[in-house]
Amino acid sequence: MAHTERRDAPGLPDFSLLKRLARDQLIFLLEQLPGKKDLFIDADLMSPLDRIANVTILKQHEVDKLYKVELKPIVSSSDQLCFLIRPRIQTVKWISDLVNSDKVAGRFRRYKIIFTPQKFYACETVLEEQGVYGDVTTDEWNFYILPLDDDILSLELPEFFRDNFLEGDQRWVTTAGSALHLLQSVYGSFSKVYGIGRCAKMVYESWRELMEEGEQRTRQPEFAKVFLIDRDVDFVTPLCSQVVYEGLVDDIFRIKCGSVEFGPDVTSSDKSIKVMLNSQDKVFDEIRNEHFSNVFGFLSQKAKNLQTAYDKRRGMDIQQMKAFVADELKGLKQEHRLLSLHIGASESMMKKKTKQDFQELLKTEHSLLEGFEIRECITHIEEHINRQVSMIDSLRLLCLLSITENGLLSKDYKSLKAQYLQSYGIEHLLTFANLRQLGLLEEQQAGETLTVMESKVGKLVTDKTVGKLTDAFSSLAKKSNFRALSKRLALVPKSGEEYDLRVPRDMAYVFSGAYIPLSCKLIEQVMERDGWTGLEEVARMLNGQEFAVTGGCSSSEARNKTDAQRIVLVMFLGGCTYSEISALQFLGKERGCRFIVVTTAITNSARLLEALLDNGASV
């Protein structure tokens, strides 16, 4: 609301088309199994399906009953069963068991599996091995992209992150490539592609292959540029507490597929309400990208305006009142409802955040980002662990400490790990192994000189000074990429400078002025330079794997269409956070362009870390 737009923002392509395409294909697939059938849907497909079709549409195509896939025996009397699932071995095994138990019972049914967004050979092998191949027909529903909003597109594949980055399984690479290919076939070609990360390169390659074999469209592109970025290029940003409204709502209430469920504490009634959070909600649209501290003021101003609008009724004659009811009242009521919800949500968040020592948490995060008073941070993290408060927050702080400091000193690592296991369970040994593998939480391989030095110093002076000295030494001994990157890209503003959050001056506002998201800064820089020239050192510190590719597609033609030239598609492989989306929106407004975010899923610190936990029984 406070931003000033330099230029008119270019209009966006109409992504609702993607929903129509997905719906049409689903209907086509359902018709492939004529007659009445029961439909079993994977739990995590239900919300995405909701966004593009409804029960009426399914019923129109002879879906009788709907069930959620629960991997338990079923109670269906239908002669035709259709399964709409993600390509997972576990689910296919369950279906095979169903078919086999029907066979034993002498029951004849027709079975169809619709895999989305694609099938995997491994799944079909399960059907073959279980002796039901042929009894079950399979199909693919290429529902690659769900538009969550006008400018947010999601593949809704949260497992992409773990599969790709932890397990090293590249099964989703072609999926991401196909998603880009789909966008290109519907909205036209791109003139330039940039990227960084191993997965980004593979996705680009896979997409290029599809481009080469598919027919070429000659129409004007609707986007100019594409930027592909791996989540592991920047782990710092998703690990930070979110303080922009939409991000905060996601951290606290967990937005699922663009919708959130507000509990009784928000609705101040005894029931929960599900709300869609997107640009259709005018109140939300105005506050979603705002720093939380501005939201209260905005909402109360809004409430006053609303009151004034209502007050107009006084002194109206009947005719005027009639007009008021017909023209305005409905809108006012709608606004009223939304306003009270968001006020309720803000209050509830406020309460939660003060209860959890949120201020202290933020202070520690900011110190870590700044590389300031690291010993105090470690003490605070230790206390956090000792008090057994939020297991995920403790882990988050440990990871932030490790990444920003380029690994923990051996003695700190050992001690913090031991305390963590004591507080949250020894089985987290497995979690630590995962985090180590991803480079999220590491032990420094301190040089010998450092260790010798440390022990000598340790004998001479008190603990506190040792802490300070080791801080100084360790910064010399390690490669320190985050610090160096932060310095080179000016990610952390100099401390002590006032930052007016009501008038943000850069993308740092999404973290209270303390830090500019690395991912977004990188995008800004590459766009500015139209490539990686001058960023060689930065790319090297990010482990390389950067690329910039120009399409031969008559760039002069593309330049003519200035609007398209100013639309940039950013694809996050492994998830992106709402804070990053807010930062990019800000950048777009500053530069007079628009960013469209394509992500494998919306993520935040909790989702990211939960994907790496290994403390429960495997299914």
Add this chain to the structure above:
Amino acid sequence: MSRAKPEDDEYWNSSKFKAFTFDDDDDEFSRLKESKRAVNSILVDDDEDEDDVERVSWSGEPVGSISWSVKETASSIRSGSEQSFPKIDTTPSLSKQGSGYSLSSLFKGNLYDLSPEETVRRMQKGREFSLEKFRSLQDKLLLLDEAVAVYDGNLITAVLIYLNKSLSKEILFRELMARDVALRHYVHYLKEMGEQKLLLNWLPLYFKQLMQYKEHLNIKDEGRRRDFLKSCLGLPFSQDDATHVQDHYTLLERQIIIEASDKKADAEIFKKFPRKASILNMPIITTLYYSCFYHYGESEGTFSSPSNIRKTFRISEKQYILTALGARAKLKSWFDVDSLFNTKNWLGYTKKRSPIGFHRVVDILQKNSAPVNVLQEYVNLIDDPDLKLSGALKYKCHDIVINTYRDLKDRQELVVYREKLERDSPEYRKIQDLLNNVQIRWKN
């Protein structure tokens, strides 16, 4: 799905890969055909009749296409076996006929003649293919490398499934050790198939001890779980992890003993505060808390005593005090709380000392609704004057507030504070006396 041409029958009857066949008209374009039709009707109509053969036999750059040039800037590749960019050179042993597609690929009857590269192409497009002909180890590995070279995890796994069936595990694992990407796909596939046993048999040690340890999570019965953990003790963990696993075993062993006896315990404390859950499989600190709650004061000789748990698991003083404080404050045993912090010096005077800040202690006491006199004592012990004052204000410890302002010689704050108090209360009078005291040199 019914099968294709008669000459294929022999192959299809023997193929293990029937699963991957498609009808003739169900070719690679079926995927987007539906979408494209819809799109085309909405957008531009440049639809030419699409002919498979024409497109597949294409080589070189068709008119009007985008030619892409890859500008490679400096990039370091993390590990040797990973793919670089742009496309890497793969050198298949079988003849690669030109840069495009060989004619043979157009005839489905000749699936057996395809090179690894061509086979992988067909797989990519979801067309019929046969892996049966790749019988020599060299050919199998070329096929695998080709799948890895196109980055498609689905295909890599498909080839691995074939290798899994047609190679001995010993040879397969030996070859995979040098192929990181393929190995990780194979490990993930086996995990998803629930074939951990196979992995545990064949993976080298350094890979598997954690995987083996992880199995305990799937064992429900606590006795069996304990025995399993015991069997893990011999695994070659790093020194630190070995200690943790040992702790895990010891912990569960103790918990089983404690649980068995507490389940039927009838001591007063269990009646007054019935247990809400079993202590089995809880973390060490939770166990310590439990023991401080139900077994406080037991001698170190018993497994359930706080001191035994503290010693066995090398719990730091800070952690111990924090946990014991939480438990005793919950029970409102203020006497126990006191003795946690009491230390005697050599003259026999007691003095309160704490490894955690007293402001934290006050927080915990307050959360457990400690009475004002208890709170006041601890607020008084807070080192930091600012924290002390804010604590005193928050918890209405009047004496501390008044004394602090007096020491600060802050007359104005005293006057302000006086207004908040009840007239003629002892605190009110105390302020009154101070304000009347001519000896004090107020700073304001």
